[in-house]
Amino acid sequence: MKNNTLGRAFLLLVIAGAVGYGIGLGIDFAIRGELKLTASVPSAFALLFGFTAFFFGLYGYRGITRGLVFQVAGTVIGAVLVTGIRALMGLESVGAFLFTEPAWVFGALVGVISFFFGVGVMTDWVKWARGIDTPDHHEDEPGWQKYFGVSLDHKVIGIQYTVTALFLLAVGGTFALIFRTELAASGLDFLTLNLDVFNQNGPQLYNTLMSLHGMIMIVSILLGISGIMNYVVPLLVGAHDMAFPRMNAFAFWVAVPASVLLLLALILGGFDTGWTGYPPLSSRAPLGVQMFFLGVFTAGWSSILGALNVIATVVRMRAKGMTAMRMPILVWASVATSIIALTATQLIGLSFQLVMFQRLFGMGFFDPGKGGNPVLFQHLFWFYSHPAVYVFVLPGLGVISELLPVFVRKPLFGYRWVAMSSLGIALVGFVVWAHHMFTSGMNEYLRVPFMYSTMLVAVPTGVKFFSWVATIWGGKIETPTPMLFVLGSIVVFLLGGVTGPPNAMVALDLHLHDTYWVVGHFHDTIFGGFVFPFFAAIYYWFPKATGRKMNEFWGKVHFWLMTPSFFALTLGMMFIGLRGMRRRIVDYDPALGFDGAHLFLTVCAFLIAISILIFFINFFRSIKHGEPATGNAWNSRSPEWQVPSPMPAHNYEVPFEVVGEPYDYGLPGSKFVEFAAKTAGKH
Amino acid sequence: MSNKQHHPNLLSQGVFIFVYLAVLTALEFFVAVTFNSVVILVAVAVIKAALVLWYYMHVNKLSAGDESNHESYAYKSGTNRLGLWLFLVSDSFVFGGLMVMRLSLLGMTRPDLSQTLGFFVTAVLLISSFFMNRGEVELHNGNRKGFLQNTMITFVLGLFFLLGVILVEWHTVPAIAEPILHLFGEPEGKTLLKASSGPAGAAFFMMTGMHAFHVLTGLILLLIVWINGKKGLYDEKQYPVEAAAVYWHFIDVVWIFFYPALYLIGTAV
Numbered sequence: 001m002k003n004n005t006l007g008r009a010f011l012l013l014v015i016a017g018a019v020g021y022g023i024g025l026g027i028d029f030a031i032r033g034e035l036k037l038t039a040s041v042p043s044a045f046a047l048l049f050g051f052t053a054f055f056f057g058l059y060g061y062r063g064i065t066r067g068l069v070f071q072v073a074g075t076v077i078g079a080v081l082v083t084g085i086r087a088l089m090g091l092e093s094v095g096a097f098l099f100t101e102p103a104w105v106f107g108a109l110v111g112v113i114s115f116f117f118g119v120g121v122m123t124d125w126v127k128w129a130r131g132i133d134t135p136d137h138h139e140d141e142p143g144w145q146k147y148f149g150v151s152l153d154h155k156v157i158g159i160q161y162t163v164t165a166l167f168l169l170a171v172g173g174t175f176a177l178i179f180r181t182e183l184a185a186s187g188l189d190f191l192t193l194n195l196d197v198f199n200q201n202g203p204q205l206y207n208t209l210m211s212l213h214g215m216i217m218i219v220s221i222l223l224g225i226s227g228i229m230n231y232v233v234p235l236l237v238g239a240h241d242m243a244f245p246r247m248n249a250f251a252f253w254v255a256v257p258a259s260v261l262l263l264l265a266l267i268l269g270g271f272d273t274g275w276t277g278y279p280p281l282s283s284r285a286p287l288g289v290q291m292f293f294l295g296v297f298t299a300g301w302s303s304i305l306g307a308l309n310v311i312a313t314v315v316r317m318r319a320k321g322m323t324a325m326r327m328p329i330l331v332w333a334s335v336a337t338s339i340i341a342l343t344a345t346q347l348i349g350l351s352f353q354l355v356m357f358q359r360l361f362g363m364g365f366f367d368p369g370k371g372g373n374p375v376l377f378q379h380l381f382w383f384y385s386h387p388a389v390y391v392f393v394l395p396g397l398g399v400i401s402e403l404l405p406v407f408v409r410k411p412l413f414g415y416r417w418v419a420m421s422s423l424g425i426a427l428v429g430f431v432v433w434a435h436h437m438f439t440s441g442m443n444e445y446l447r448v449p450f451m452y453s454t455m456l457v458a459v460p461t462g463v464k465f466f467s468w469v470a471t472i473w474g475g476k477i478e479t480p481t482p483m484l485f486v487l488g489s490i491v492v493f494l495l496g497g498v499t500g501p502p503n504a505m506v507a508l509d510l511h512l513h514d515t516y517w518v519v520g521h522f523h524d525t526i527f528g529g530f531v532f533p534f535f536a537a538i539y540y541w542f543p544k545a546t547g548r549k550m551n552e553f554w555g556k557v558h559f560w561l562m563t564p565s566f567f568a569l570t571l572g573m574m575f576i577g578l579r580g581m582r583r584r585i586v587d588y589d590p591a592l593g594f595d596g597a598h599l600f601l602t603v604c605a606f607l608i609a610i611s612i613l614i615f616f617i618n619f620f621r622s623i624k625h626g627e628p629a630t631g632n633a634w635n636s637r638s639p640e641w642q643v644p645s646p647m648p649a650h651n652y653e654v655p656f657e658v659v660g661e662p663y664d665y666g667l668p669g670s671k672f673v674e675f676a677a678k679t680a681g682k683h
Numbered sequence: 684m685s686n687k688q689h690h691p692n693l694l695s696q697g698v699f700i701f702v703y704l705a706v707l708t709a710l711e712f713f714v715a716v717t718f719n720s721v722v723i724l725v726a727v728a729v730i731k732a733a734l735v736l737w738y739y740m741h742v743n744k745l746s747a748g749d750e751s752n753h754e755s756y757a758y759k760s761g762t763n764r765l766g767l768w769l770f771l772v773s774d775s776f777v778f779g780g781l782m783v784m785r786l787s788l789l790g791m792t793r794p795d796l797s798q799t800l801g802f803f804v805t806a807v808l809l810i811s812s813f814f815m816n817r818g819e820v821e822l823h824n825g826n827r828k829g830f831l832q833n834t835m836i837t838f839v840l841g842l843f844f845l846l847g848v849i850l851v852e853w854h855t856v857p858a859i860a861e862p863i864l865h866l867f868g869e870p871e872g873k874t875l876l877k878a879s880s881g882p883a884g885a886a887f888f889m890m891t892g893m894h895a896f897h898v899l900t901g902l903i904l905l906l907i908v909w910i911n912g913k914k915g916l917y918d919e920k921q922y923p924v925e926a927a928a929v930y931w932h933f934i935d936v937v938w939i940f941f942y943p944a945l946y947l948i949g950t951a952v
Contacts, residue, residue: 131911243762308769316762317753342769346776354784357889362879365784365889371882376787380780 009057013050020049031098038197040097044267048072048260055148063119063149064256070118071111071257079107096199097268097287102360104268105290108261112298115257120150121250137650150253152245155647157252158231159545162538164255165224166616171263172216175209177609179586182206184602186590199286200270206586208270208288215275215292216262218388219299221526222341223255224534225395226306229334232541233310235640236328238319238658238673240650243312251305254298261295264288274584276385279355279366279377290359293352300349303391307338307345319639319673321658328638328662329418333398336422340429341391344384351380375442382433389522390429393493393529394422397464399537400486404468406636407483408475411663414467421467424460432457438509447506454504461497465490481555482634485536488563493528495567496521499574514584517577524570535559535615542619543633547645548626554618562611569604572597637662637672693820700738701813707731708809712802715947721791724943731939739816739932741925742768760922767926771933774897778937781890782944788882791949795876796852796887799867801946804847805938811840812935819928822912822921830924831912837931838905845898848891883952890941894934901931 024045029035052072055065082103087093092100099107116122124134140146140153147160182191182202191202200208230252234242242248265271269286282289314335318327354365355377364370366377405412412418434442434450468490479487499521502508512518535558542550576597581588588594632641639656640647656673664670711727714720736742745768752758818833854860854875865871878888908927911917917924 129907129911131914131916244766247766304773308766308773311769312762312766315765316758342773343776346773347780350777350780350784354889357878358885361888363885363889364879364881365788365885370879370885371788372885373788376784379787380783383780 005058009054012057013054016053017046017050021046023049027098031094036196040198040267040269043198044097044264047263047267051260059145059148065148067115067119067253067256068260071115071260073111074114075107075111077107077114078110079103081110082106095287101287101290104287105294105356105360108264108291108294112257112261112294116250116253119253119256121246121253123150124246140649150249152241152249153649154230154234154242154245154248155545155651157248158227160252161223161227161230161255164252164259165220165227165534166619168216168220168223168259169612170616172213172220173609173612175213175216177605179206179209179213180602180605182586183588184599186588186592186595186598188587191586198267198270203586204270204272207272207274207584208266210584211271211274211292212262212266215296216259217526218275218392219255219258219262219296221392221530222299222303224530225337225391226251226302228395228399228534228537229310229337230306231545232537232640233313233331233334234317235544235647235651236331236638237314237317237322238639238652238656239313239317240652242309243316244309247305248309251302251309254302254305258295258299258302261291261298265291265295276381277352277355278381279358279374280368282355283358283367290356293356297349297352300345303341303345307341310334310338311342319656319658323658325416325419326658326662327419328402329412329415330395330398330402332419333394333401333422336426337391337394337398339423340387340394340426344387344430347380347384348388351377351384354380375437375440378437378440378442379434382436383430386433386436387426387429389525390425392526394425396489396529396533397493398422399533400468400489401464401471402638403482403486403536403540404471405663405665406634406638407479407486408472408477409665410471410475411661411665411667412467413470413473414463415661415663417463418467421460421463424463425457428453428457428460435504435509438506439513451504451506455501458497458501465494465497480539480634481550481552481559482536482540484556484559485532485539488559489528489532489536491528492524492532492563492566492570495570496524496526496528499524512577514582515577516573516581516583519583520570520573520575520577523573527566527570538619540634542622542626543629544640544645544647546623546626547628547630548622549629549633550622550626551618552627554614558611558615558618561614562608565604565607565611569601569608572601572604576601637665639673642673642675693823694817696738697813697816697820700734700816701809703734704731704809705806707734708805711943711947712798715943716798719948719950721948724948728939728943732936735812735932735936735939739812739935740929744925756920756922760925763922763926767929771929774933775937777893778940781886781893782940785886785890785944788886789949792883792952793947793949794883794887794945795873795951796946797864797867797869798946800847800852800864800869801942803867804844804852805942807840807847808844808935808938811837811844812932814840815928815931819924822917822924825918827912827915827918830917831909834905834909834912834924838902838909841898841902841905841931845895845902848895852891853888887945890945894937894941897934897937901927901934904930 021042024042025035025037025039027045028039028041048068052065052068055068059065061069079099080103083093083099086100086102093103095101095103097104127134138152140151140156146156147163151157151160179191182189188202191206193201193203195202195205197205230242230248234240265288267288268291269288271282271285271289271292273282273285273289277289277293314327314331354363357363358365358367358372362370364372366372366374368374401412401418432450432454434446435454438447438450477483499517503512503518503521539550539555542548576594579594580592581594588598630645633645634641639652642656643652652675654675656675658672659674660670660672662672664672707727707730711724714723714727744764750758814833815837818830818837821829821833850856851860851863876884876887878884904927908917908924912924
C-alpha cells in the first residue's frame with residue numbers, strides 16, 4: 001500500500017470526523033438548546049462520518065465504504081420513518097439522543113440490512129432471485145484492495161476475519177486498559193462522578209467500557225476462530241473453497257455493521273449490565289443496551305452461517321481417500337465447534353430479542369410485575385453462553401493438536417480419542433449451563449445435576465491434555481515461535497482448566513461467584529484456549545498466506561513478554577478474588593488492601609498490550625519485508641504445505657488423494673497425501 | 684434430465700398423507716375440547732411432524748445422491764440440500780427456545796383465543812402444504828403448468844393464513860377482525876389479548892410473530908420460485924423448488940407444535 005493512500009485516508013478521517021462532529025453538535029444544540037461537547041449525537045456523527053471517509057480515502061466508493069454509507073443512510077431513513085409514524089400517532093417522537101428508542105432500534109436494523117446491499121454481498125443472490133445465473137468464481141483484484149470488498153475466496157475471507165478480529169482485540173483491549181488505569185488505585189481517579197461523556201458519568205462509563213470489553217472480545221474471538229477455520233479447513237480437506245462461498249462472504253461482512261452497533265452502544269448512552277445483559281437491569285438500562293442487543297444479534301448470524309458452511313464443507317467436499325479418521329485433527333475440532341455454533345447461538349439471539357421486545361412493547365417475559373420470570377432469561381441466555389466458551393476454545397485446542405506433531409516430529413497420540421474428545425466436550429458442554437446460576441435463586445435442587453455435569457466436562461478435556469503430553473514425550477522438539485505459543489497454550493489452559501472445578505463445586509461457587517476469581521479463571525481459559533493458539537496459528541500459517549515468515553526474534557519477544565505478564569495478571573486476579581474483590585465495580589474500599597495488587601494487575605495489562613503491539617508491527621511489516629518462505633516452511637505432512645506459498649488462487653490445481661495417516665512423522669516412506677500425476681504439457 | 688415418466692403413486696401418496704394429517708388434526712381438536720390430554724396431544728403432534736418430515740420434506744433425500752461426480756448438478760444440489768437442513772436445524776432452536784419460554788411462563792395454562800379461528804388457520808396452512816407437495820410432484824413429472832398452478836394456490840392459502848393471524852387473531856385492523864371473530868362465534872366485548880398483557884400476551888405474540896415472519900419469508904420464496912418457474916428455469920434444474928417446498932413444510936411443522944401449544948394444551952386464562 002502506498003504511504004500517500006494511507007495518509008490521505010487518515011486526513012479524510014480527521015476532516016470528515018470534524019465535519020460530522022460539527023453537524024452533530026448543531027443538531028444536538030437545535031434539539032436540546034445547550035451546547036455540550038461530550039454529548040452523544042456529535043460523537044456518533046463524528047464516528048460514522050470519520051470511518052466512512054477513512055475507507056473512502058483508502059479504497060474509494062465501493063465495498064466497505066459503500067456499505068458504511070448505506071448503513072448510515074439506512075439507519076437515518078429507518079429512524080425517520082418510525083419517528084414520522086410515531087408523530088402521526090401522537091406519540092413522543094424525539095428522544096434524548098435525537099431519535100426515540102424505537103426509532104433508533106428500527107433504524108439500526110434497517111442500517112444493518114442496508115449495509116449488506118451497499119457492500120455488495122447480496123448482489124449474486126439478488127441476481128439468482130431474478131433468475132439470472134452468475135459465474136461460480138469471481139476473480140479478485142490483485143493487491144491489498146481485495147480485502148476491503150466482497151471476495152468469494154475463503155483465503156481472502158479468512159484473512160478479512162483475522163484482521164477484523166485483531167482490530168476488535170485492540171479496541172476491546174483499549175477499553176480494558178482505560179478501566180484498568182482507573183482501577184489501579186482505589187478512589188475515583190478520572191472516571192469521576194462529574195465526568196460527562198456520551199451522556200454518562202465516570203462510573204456509568206466504566207460500566208459501559210467493562211460491558212463492551214467483554215462483548216467486543218467475544219466477537220473478536222468468534223471472528224478469530226472463523227478466520228482460522230475458514231482459511232485452513234478447505235486447505236486441510238483438499239477443497240477448492242468452502243461449500244457456500246457467497247454465504248461465507250456474507251457471514252464475514254455481517255461483522256462490520258455489528259461492530260458499528262457495538263461502538264454505537266458506547267456513544268448512545270452506554271449501559272450497565274455487563275456483557276450478560278440480565279433483565280430487570282437491562283430492561284431499565286439506557287439506550288445503549290438496545291444497540292448492544294442488536295449488535296450481538298447481528299454478530300450471531302456470522303457464527304451460525306459460518307458454522308453451517310464448515311459442516312457442509314467437511315461432509316461434502318473432502319478429498320478422495322479422506323475418511324473421517326484420516327481427517328486432520330483440526331477439522332474434527334472445527335466440526336465440533338460448528339455443531340455448537342450452529343445451534344446454540346440462536347438462544348442468545350432469542351433471549352436478547354425477548355428483552356428488546358420487553359423494552360419496546362412492554363411484553364412481560366422477564367418482568368415479575370407482569371407475571372414474567374427473570375431467571376428464565378438466565379436459562380435461555382446461558383444455554384448458549386456456556387457452550388459458547390467451548391466454541392471459543394475448541395478450535396484453539398484443535399490448533400494445538402494439529403501443530404504439536406509438526407514440531408515434535410511424532411504422531412499425535414490417541415488421534416481417535418482426541419477427535420472424539422472434541423465432540424465429547426461439545427456434547428457435555430450443552431448440559432452444564434446452570435452452573436452460572438447457582439446464586440440466581442433458581443430451584444436449589446438444580447444445583448446438584450449441574451455440578452456433576454460440569455465436573456464431567458473435564459474428562460474429555462483431560463483426554464486432550466494426556467494426548468499432548470504423550471505426543472511431546474520422546475519427540476524431537478523444536479521451538480520456533482508457533483511452537484512457543486502452542487506450549488504456552490497448554491500451560492496457560494491447564495491453569496485455567498484446573499480453576500474450573502472449584503467453580504463447579506456449589507459450596508465454593510456460592511463464595512466465588514461475582515469475584516475476581518472467576519475473572520481470573522475465564523481470562524486464563526480464554527488466553528489458553530484461544531488467544532495463545534490464535535497467535536500460534538497466525539505465526540504458523542502466515543507463510544502459507546503470504547510466502548514470508550514473520551520475524552522470529554520479535555515473535556519470541558512477543559511470547560516472552562506476554563506469557564509471564566499474563567500469568568501474573570491471571571494469578572493476581574485470582575488472588576484478590578479469593579480475598580473478596582468483587583467483579584464489575586469501578587471502585588473498591590482502600591481498607592481492603594487491594595491497591596497494590598490492582599496496580600500490579602494494571603502494569604501486567606499494559607505489558608500484555610505492548611507485546612501485542614509488537615505482534616501487530618511484526619505482522620504488518622512481515623507481509624512485505626518478512627523472510628521469504630515459499631516452500632514447506634515447517635516441514636509438515638499436511639497437504640497445504642505440499643504446494644508452494646502463497647497458496648494458488650483455487651488451492652489445489654492438481655487434486656490429491658489421501659494414502660496414509662496424517663501424523664506418521666518418523667515412519668520411513670510414509671505419505672499422508674499423494675497428488676495426481678500432472679497432465680502432459682503442464683509445465 | 685427431468686424425469687418425464689408419470690408417477691401417479693407420488694400424487695396419490697400426497698393425497699393419502701394429507702388425509703392422515705387432516706384426520707389427526709381433527710382428532711387433536713376433538714381431544715382438546717373434550718378431555719384435554721397433554722400426552723395424546725403431544726403424541727399426535729409428533730406423528731404429524733414425522734409424516735411431514737418424511738413424505739413432504741423428503742428428509743431421506745439427505746442420504747441419497749450421486750457421490751461419484753462432485754461437479755454434477757446432482758452433487759451440488761446434495762450439498763445445498765444439506766445446507767438447507769442445517770439451516771432448519773438451527774432455526775428449530777429458535778422455535779424450541781420459544782416453546783421453552785411458553786412452557787416456563789404459562790405451564791398448563793394457555794391464552795384465551797378463538798378456537799374456531801385457530802382451527803381454520805391451521806386447516807388453511809395444512810391444505811397449503813398439500814398443494815405445495817402437489818406442485819413439487821407435478822414439476823418432477825414434467826408438468827410445468829401444474830407446478831405453477833399448485834404453487835400459486837399454496838401462495839394464496841399461505842397469504843390467507845398470514846392475514847388470518849396478523850389481521851384477525853392479532854386484531855390489528857378491528858374493522859376486519861371484529862366481523863370475522865363474531866362470525867366464528869366469539870362473544871362481543873371479550874377482553875382482547877395485548878402484547879403487554881402479561882405472559883400470555885407476550886408468549887402468544889412472540890410465538891405467532893416469529894412464525895408469521897417465517898411465513899412471510901416463505902411467501903417471498905414461493906413468489907420468486909413461481910416467477911422464475913414460469914420462465915422455465917426449473918424444468919431441468921429443480922432443486923430451488925424442492926428448497927422452497929421444504930422451507931414451506933418446515934413452517935408447517937413449526938405450526939404443528941405451536942398450534943396445540945397456544946390453542947389446545949392447558950386451561951384458558
